[in-house]
Amino acid sequence: MKNWIYKQCNNDDIVLSSMISLSRNLKEVPFSNKLTTIEARKNVELIYDIFKNEIIDEEIHLHQLWNEDKEISNSYVDKHLISKELIKNRDKTAFILNKEETISIMINEEDHLRLQCISAGLDLDEVFRSITKLDDKIERNAHYAFDENLGYLTTCPTDIGTGMRASVNMHLPALTFSDEIANFAKGLTQIGMTMRGIYEEGTKSYGNIYKISNQVTLGLTEEEIIGNLKGVVLNVISEEKKFREVLLSKCKYEIEDKIYRAYGTLKSAVLLGAKESIDLLSSVRLGVELSLLDIEKTKLNELLIITRDSSLQNYLGRKLSSKELNYERAKIIKIILKET
Amino acid sequence: MKNWIYKQCNNDDIVLSSMISLSRNLKEVPFSNKLTTIEARKNVELIYDIFKNEIIDEEIHLHQLWNEDKEISNSYVDKHLISKELIKNRDKTAFILNKEETISIMINEEDHLRLQCISAGLDLDEVFRSITKLDDKIERNAHYAFDENLGYLTTCPTDIGTGMRASVNMHLPALTFSDEIANFAKGLTQIGMTMRGIYEEGTKSYGNIYKISNQVTLGLTEEEIIGNLKGVVLNVISEEKKFREVLLSKCKYEIEDKIYRAYGTLKSAVLLGAKESIDLLSSVRLGVELSLLDIEKTKLNELLIITRDSSLQNYLGRKLSSKELNYERAKIIKIILKET
Numbered sequence: 315m316k317n318w319i320y321k322q323c324n325n326d327d328i329v330l331s332s333m334i335s336l337s338r339n340l341k342e343v344p345f346s347n348k349l350t351t352i353e354a355r356k357n358v359e360l361i362y363d364i365f366k367n368e369i370i371d372e373e374i375h376l377h378q379l380w381n382e383d384k385e386i387s388n389s390y391v392d393k394h395l396i397s398k399e400l401i402k403n404r405d406k407t408a409f410i411l412n413k414e415e416t417i418s419i420m421i422n423e424e425d426h427l428r429l430q431c432i433s434a435g436l437d438l439d440e441v442f443r444s445i446t447k448l449d450d451k452i453e454r455n456a457h458y459a460f461d462e463n464l465g466y467l468t469t470c471p472t473d474i475g476t477g478m479r480a481s482v483n484m485h486l487p488a489l490t491f492s493d494e495i496a497n498f499a500k501g502l503t504q505i506g507m508t509m510r511g512i513y514e515e516g517t518k519s520y521g522n523i524y525k526i527s528n529q530v531t532l533g534l535t536e537e538e539i540i541g542n543l544k545g546v547v548l549n550v551i552s553e554e555k556k557f558r559e560v561l562l563s564k565c566k567y568e569i570e571d572k573i574y575r576a577y578g579t580l581k582s583a584v585l586l587g588a589k590e591s592i593d594l595l596s597s598v599r600l601g602v603e604l605s606l607l608d609i610e611k612t613k614l615n616e617l618l619i620i621t622r623d624s625s626l627q628n629y630l631g632r633k634l635s636s637k638e639l640n641y642e643r644a645k646i647i648k649i650i651l652k653e654t
Numbered sequence: 655m656k657n658w659i660y661k662q663c664n665n666d667d668i669v670l671s672s673m674i675s676l677s678r679n680l681k682e683v684p685f686s687n688k689l690t691t692i693e694a695r696k697n698v699e700l701i702y703d704i705f706k707n708e709i710i711d712e713e714i715h716l717h718q719l720w721n722e723d724k725e726i727s728n729s730y731v732d733k734h735l736i737s738k739e740l741i742k743n744r745d746k747t748a749f750i751l752n753k754e755e756t757i758s759i760m761i762n763e764e765d766h767l768r769l770q771c772i773s774a775g776l777d778l779d780e781v782f783r784s785i786t787k788l789d790d791k792i793e794r795n796a797h798y799a800f801d802e803n804l805g806y807l808t809t810c811p812t813d814i815g816t817g818m819r820a821s822v823n824m825h826l827p828a829l830t831f832s833d834e835i836a837n838f839a840k841g842l843t844q845i846g847m848t849m850r851g852i853y854e855e856g857t858k859s860y861g862n863i864y865k866i867s868n869q870v871t872l873g874l875t876e877e878e879i880i881g882n883l884k885g886v887v888l889n890v891i892s893e894e895k896k897f898r899e900v901l902l903s904k905c906k907y908e909i910e911d912k913i914y915r916a917y918g919t920l921k922s923a924v925l926l927g928a929k930e931s932i933d934l935l936s937s938v939r940l941g942v943e944l945s946l947l948d949i950e951k952t953k954l955n956e957l958l959i960i961t962r963d964s965s966l967q968n969y970l971g972r973k974l975s976s977k978e979l980n981y982e983r984a985k986i987i988k989i990i991l992k993e994t
Contacts, residue, residue, distance in 0.1 A: 567981055571924035578922025584911035641907055 315416040315433035315444055319393060319615040323435040328551050328603065330483040330523065330615070331394065332437045334445045334540075337468045337477035338427040341457040345469045346406070346422045354406035354422045355380075361421050361456075365410055369451045373413045379404040385633075388624030390418075394432060394483070399423050417448065424469045425477075427452070436547060438480060442540050465532065475532030480540055482547050483512060487522040487600045488557035489550075495524070498550065506530035507546055513592050521592035521618075526550065558604070573601035581651055585637070586644040591621045609651070617650055655756040655773035655784055659733060659955040663775040668891050668943065670823040670863065670955070671734065672777045674785045674880075675770040677808045677817035681797040685809045686746070686762045694746035694762045695720075701761050701796075705750055709791045713753045719744040725973075728964030730758075734772060734823070739763050757788065764809045765817075767792070776887060778820060782880050805872065815872030820880055822887050823852060827862040827940045828897035829890075835864070838890065846870035847886055853932050861932035861958075866890065898944070913941035921991055925977070926984040931961045949991070957990055 316323075318331035339345060343357055355378075362376050379387055379401065387404070390396045390411075395418045400407045403422065410419040420428040429452070431445040452458075459467040466477040473479075489495050499509040509526045511519025526546060528539045561569055576597030580586070586594075599614050601607035619625050621643045627634055630642060656663075658671035679685060683697055695718075702716050719727055719741065727744070730736045730751075735758045740747045743762065750759040760768040769792070771785040792798075799807040806817040813819075829835050839849040849866045851859025866886060868879045901909055916937030920926070926934075939954050941947035959965050961983045967974055970982060 567924050567977070571984075574922040574924055575919055578918035579915055582914040582918025584907050584914055637907070644911075 315414070315431060315437065315440055316435075317415050318432055318434040319415075319619060320612050321434045322610060322612055327435050327611070328485055328554055329436040329547065330485060331432055331434055332441050332480075332482050333394065333430065333432040334438070334441050334478060334480045335428055335430040336445060336449055337425040337466065337473045337479075338429065338449070338452070339425050339459040339467060339469070340427075341459045343426060346403075346424060346426060347469060349406065349422065351405050354403075357426060358408040358421050361419075361427065362408075362410065364452060364455045365419070367455050369448065369455065370410075370412050370417060372417075374410050375413075376408060376410050378408045380406075383628075385624050385628040389619075389622075389628040392619050392622040392625045395430070396420055397423060397428070417444070425473070436482065436544075436551075438482070438540050438544055438547075442480075442536070446536075472529075473531050476534070476536050476539065478531055478536055478539055479527055480543050481525050481527030482543065483523055483525050484547070484550060484554070485523050485596065485599055485603070486550070486554050487596055488561050489554050490519075490522045491561060492557050494553070494557065498553070502526065502546065503529075505542070505546070507543065513589070515589070520589045520596075522596040523618075558600075562604070569600075569604075570606060573597050573604070573606055577601065577607060577651075580647050583644045583647075585640040586621075586647060587640055588621065588623055588643065591643060591647065592618065595621075613650055613653070617647055620646055620650070655754070655771060655777065655780055656775075657755050658772055658774040659755075659959060660952050661774050662950060662952055667775050667951070668825050668894055669776040669887065670825060671772055671774055672781050672820075672822050673734065673770065673772040674778070674781050674818065674820045675768050676785060676789055676806075677765040677813045677819075678767040678769065678789070678792070678806060679765050679799040679808065680767075681799045683766060686743075686764060686766060687809060689746065689762065691745050694743075697766060698748040698761050701759075701767060702748075702750065704792060704795045705759070707795050709788065709795065710750075710752050710757060712757075715751050715753075716748060717751065718748045720746075723968075725964050725968040729959075729962075729968040732959050732962040732965045735770070736760055737763060737768075757784070765813070776822065776884075776891075778822070778880050778884055778887075782820075782876070786876075812869075813871050816874070816876050816879065818871055818876055818879055819867055820883050821865050821867030822883065823863055823865050824887070824890060824894070825863050825936065825939055825943070826890070826894050827936055828901050829894050830859075830862045831901060832897050834893070834897065838893070842866065842886065843869075845882070845886070847883065853929070855929070860929045860936075862936040863958075898940075902944070909940075909944075910946060913937050913944070913946055917941060917947060917991075920987050923984045923987075925980040926961075926987060927980055928961065928963055928983070931983060931987065932958065935961075953990055953993070957987055960986055960990070 349357060365374060387401050391398055395415060396409050400420050400423045406422050408421045416432055418430045429445055429448055431441045433441050461467055465475040468474050468477050502509050506529050507526060508529045509524050512523050512525050513520040528543055576594040580594050595614055595617055598607060602609050602611060620629060623639055626639060626642055689697060705714060727741050731738055735755060736749050740760050740763045746762050748761045756772055758770045769785060769788055771781045773781050801807055805815040808814050808817050842849050846869050847866060848869045849864050852863050852865050853860040868883055916934040920934050935954055935957055938947060942949050942951060960969060963979055966979060966982055974982060
């Protein structure tokens with residue numbers, strides 16, 4: 315697997331990252347929500363001990379959230395390595411991360427273990443291989459809560475069965491401009507999948523990046539879930555490309571205008587809000603994908619992360635006011651774009 | 655006098671140009687609106703003959719509007735060298751222009767002659783000296799319609815007396831941002847002056863450039879009119895500078911953001927509307943006046959002219975659709991800014 319932020323993919327790639335997570339619980343320990351703080355922290359120890367048995371062939375690091383600054387933890391959310399939910403119960407939760415930041419194991423989130431593998435681009439097969447290998451290794455060292463009929467037992471009934479969520483983050487500006495996104499989302503719901511903007515506030519979505527994932531975990535094999543998702547993603551890619559061509563043939567100058575203005579603004583602004591930055595970065599990303607701009611996608615990924623409030627504060631090592639955030643965000647964007 | 659577009663002034667100068675015009679009629683010829691086309695064209699000949707007597711110590715050129723392409727004539731309006739009214743009666747009107755484009759004599763506009771001198775920056779005294787010299791020379795070669803009690807006789811009663819309009823074009827972004835412009839305009843009306851945006855559409859004004867001029871031509875000497883105007887202009891300059899300091903102390907980053915974004919957009923956009931360009935050029939001009947940007951003001955003046963629809967079409971030598979105009983405008987702005 316490849317770190318999705320810093321490892322170069324194809325520049326015309328519409329898919330940012332592929333991710334699979336598995337929800338697992340230990341047989342002998344009550345579900346996370348039944349654990350006291352002391353018991354939960356003991357459970358973290360117990361699980362971390364399992365991982366010392368060379369389960370991951372790489373340097374790993376345990377993050378005990380109760381011992382870690384909140385901004386640091388949040389910056390891992392920005393990188394899509396842990397969930398917001400994990401941070402909500404900071405005094406009980408932890409996560410294990412490999413050095414390459416492709417594997418993360420959340421501990422005491424909704425379930426005892428949430429194994430997660432993430433890789434750059436459309437790479438579901440490799441991610442599936444990695445997470446299966448990881449899951450098998452753990453199973454050899456621990457007793458999972460498992461039922462012959464139901465499959466893996468989870469705190470929330472909607473996760474029962476495979477306990478698997480597979481998802482792909484995609485950049486879909488043309489489907490968004492053409493107002494086709496809502497139709498796609500509706501269609502996906504009908505086949506047990508879901509699509510949502512990854513930068514949402516209220517009902518508004520920013521940056522044209524969407525996560526498509528399976529909603530159903532029960533009654534299908536893991537391979538079927540992956541196969542269905544891959545089929546849907548390939549279809550969305552081809553639709554997005556079709557709509558890009560339509561847009562370019564109908565309003566080439568308007569699209570180019572949007573792209574070059576966005577790049578100009580990112581390189582010039584003195585103050586930049588989080589939402590505006592993400593929208594501008596989407597236009598620049600489209601410019602790269604259409605070969606109008608020559609910027610490494612890794613720079614754009616980096617900017618997508620570093621310009622989030624929490625990552626920015628973590629990077630600068632201090633809490634910032636809203637105006638300071640906008641000032642520092644504009645500054646760092648200019649610096650990183652100048653390097654290209 | 656200095657050509658107001660191409661001759662360098664101080665970069666911190668808030669005044670773009672100073673202009674004085676004198677309305678004059680020939681004693682023997684009926685007022686312009688009484689002339690048939692043939693008589694009007696004869697009047698043009700008559701007046702041009704007077705100018706052959708070395709009235710202007712410089713190469714001069716006669717533009718007969720009925721012989722000239724409309725876009726070419728309009729581009730002189732963009733340069734503030736002739737009035738829109740002159741073009742309305744194209745089959746009867748003409749103008750004489752010196753090579754430096756500081757003196758223009760409109761023929762058969764509202765009056766037989768409208769002598770106009772224009773110079774860069776705040777230069778009312780020099781402009782007044784030049785126009786007086788010009789007026790005296792003409793008077794030695796022609797009989798003006800003049801009444802001992804009323805002064806110079808004009809078609810419109812509001813011009814009677816001195817027949818003089820003195821005006822100054824000023825860049826007032828800070829007074830505009832602070833909504834002080836309306837108060838200033840109201841105050842000026844009470845002392846016989848007027849202020850209006852030079853780029854107006856409906857009630858909206860663009861580009862923060864305003865013309866302040868005298869409204870009263872009767873009952874004051876020419877020197878008094880100039881003196882009053884100069885007093886007002888110096889006061890407006892000091893108020894604008896005061897408000898700029900207030901803005902910079904209260905919202906330095908916001909002002910810088912506006913300026914640098916404007917510059918970035920002008921250098922990047924693929925399509926630019928006329929109004930948007932003028933607003934962006936105003937922000938860039940403010941940047942130059944605040945020493946944030948290092949661009950020659952002459953470039954900004956040039957852009958202010960060339961990006962007007964008519965000048966752009968005249969420059970390219972063909973009629974353009976609205977979208978083509980926006981495309982070509984963006985293109986020429988990028989080229990001229992790249993030269994700096």
